[in-house]
Amino acid sequence: MxxxxxxxxxxxxxxxxxxxxxxxxxxxxxxxxxxxxxxxxxxxxxxxxxxxxxxxxxxxxxxxxxxxxxxxxxxxxxxxxxxxxxxxxxxxxxxxxxxxxxxxxxxxxxxxxxxxxxxxxxxxxxxxxxxxxxxxxxxxxxxxxxxxxxxxxxxxxxxxxxxxxxxxxKESSYRHRQALVDHFTPHKDEFCSDCQTRLVQNPLRILDCKTDQDHPAMKTAPSILDYLxxxxxxxxxxxxxxxxxxxxxxxxxxxxxxxxxxxxxxxxxxxxxxxxxxxxxxxxxxxxxxxxxxxxxxxxxxxxxxxxxxxxxxxxxxxEKINIPVDSDLDCFLVTVGDEAEKVSVQILHDLRKRGIQIDRDYQGRKIKAQFKAADRYHAKYVLVLGETEMERGTINVKEMATGDQEEVSLAELAEFMNGKLLRRK
Incomplete structure (x- = not known):
């Protein structure tokens, strides 16, 4: 169950x-x-x-x-x-x-x-x-x-x-209360049980009743404005x-x-x-x-x-058909190839997030093609690719998804580079 x-x-x-x-x-x-x-x-x-x-x-x-x-x-x-x-x-x-x-x-x-x-x-x-x-x-x-x-x-x-x-x-309310009691009392037996109780406890509540709202006595009830x-x-x-x-x-x-x-x-x-x-x-x-x-x-x-x-x-x-503007696009998605790249990715994610950049990666052990599909589903603005070649050079490949443009960026300068890219987009 x-x-x-x-x-x-x-x-x-x-x-x-x-x-x-x-x-x-x-x-x-x-x-x-x-x-x-x-x-x-x-x-x-x-x-x-x-x-x-x-x-x-x-x-x-x-x-x-x-x-x-x-x-x-x-x-x-x-x-x-x-x-x-x-x-x-x-x-x-x-x-x-x-x-x-x-x-x-x-x-x-x-x-x-x-x-x-x-x-x-x-x-x-x-x-x-x-x-x-x-x-x-x-x-x-x-x-x-x-x-x-x-x-x-x-x-x-x-x-x-x-x-x-x-x-x-208080004075106005008391005078109005007495007028309501005088007005509704002759109809007490015609009201729901709640309103019969309200007539004693708080007759003003009768005016708010959904059950008896169409009763003729409601339309002719004394107005508070006449007792102010x-x-x-x-x-x-x-x-x-x-x-x-x-x-x-x-x-x-x-x-x-x-x-x-x-x-x-x-x-x-x-x-x-x-x-x-x-x-x-x-x-x-x-x-x-x-x-x-x-x-x-x-x-x-x-x-x-x-x-x-x-x-x-x-x-x-x-x-009123008003759409609420919700930006669900991801700043960056990190694609890794190989065990060493996956290890390094932990520090890359940590460093970029500390700099205010929104970034995520694959945690399902997917192949590179499936990782790119995941980036598409998240509507990632940029995909960062880190493989064996990039590891040897100390760089990372940055691909802008909207244009397809790619740049190779030093890992040491990645955070500053991405902040500049994302700042221009915003």
């Missing part, structure tokens, strides 16, 4: 991994320009972190977490989302005490959610995200959105839609004005609530409108989470961030 990858997981093979590396390097460069620094956090955390940080009423906590007990009887959970996992070290290592505020962090991380696998939504998913903690300036909200849009634009995506909303502050107090309304207007100043188009959707309990004020999603992308169009989403740092034991510290699914980013690039 052959063992296959678990359901909801996928192997990223070398050819695909090269595309991931290209995307990640582009995103890292955007983060550098926006002055974000990388953070790396554990794959698993204490379960309480997500119960408190994400919220007991969310589907993630109630249905989707991979939770287990270790040998010490502690309840641990594989990381289902990024924000709580970044806020925890922010509090633990007292980054809020750094003189450089706000703290601007980014991460690449694997997340784990037990849900029905489908294209672009796996049980093990790869995510890029950013978090800014330490500023309540609405310009920060706009900057985070701008960074996400820049990541997509610089990879070539054009069929994008930005949707934003305001969830208001003056401060919340002014905050949202500033965010919108900054987006306009940056030339970023957006739509306001009062039903956009996101799937996590910690959000307040600005919430947003970026969607793909590319033809054939699929029914689930969301590429990235996030928002402000003032209060989460305090919930996890830190001082009062405002924060905002987003998560971007890398599998869905690759899907969007494919839907």
């Amino acid at each position: 052959s063992i296959k990858a678990p359901r909801g997981t996928a192997d990223i093979l070398p050819e695909e991994a090269a595309k991931w590396q290209f995307i990640e390097e582009n995103i890292k460069d955007v983060c550098r320009r926006y002055h974000f620094e990388e953070i790396r956090t554990p794959l698993f955390e204490h379960t309480e972190l997500f119960q408190r940080g994400v919220g007991d009423s969310t589907d993630i906590v109630q249905k989707e977490m991979y939770t287990f007990e270790d040998k010490g009887g502690r309840s641990l959970t594989l990381r289902p989302e990024g924000t709580a996992s970044v806020v925890r070290p922010f509090v633990e290592h007292k980054l809020h005490g750094s003189p450089n505020q706000p703290v601007k962090l980014y991460y690449f991380a694997q997340m784990f959610r037990y849900e029905r696998p489908q294209k672009g939504r796996m049980r093990q998913l790869n995510q890029f995200g950013v978090e800014i903690m330490g500023s309540a300036d609405p310009a920060v909200d706009a900057e985070v959105i701008d960074l996400a849009m820049t990541c997509y634009r610089e990879l070539g995506l054009t069929s994008l839609k930005l949707v934003i909303n305001s969830l208001g502050d 107090n003056e401060d919340s309304s002014q905050y949202f207007e500033k965010v919108k004005s900054y987006l306009t100043l940056m030339g970023i188009d957006y739509e306001v959707d009062p039903n956009l609530v996101r799937g996590l309990d910690y959000y307040n004020h600005t919430a947003f999603e970026i969607m793909s409108e590319a033809e054939g992308f699929g029914a689930i169009t969301t590429l990235a989403g996030g928002g402000r989470y003032n209060g989460l740092v305090e919930e996890l034991g830190g001082p009062e510290t405002p924060g905002i961030g987003f998560g971007m699914g890398l599998e869905r980013l690759l899907m969007a690039l494919e839907a």
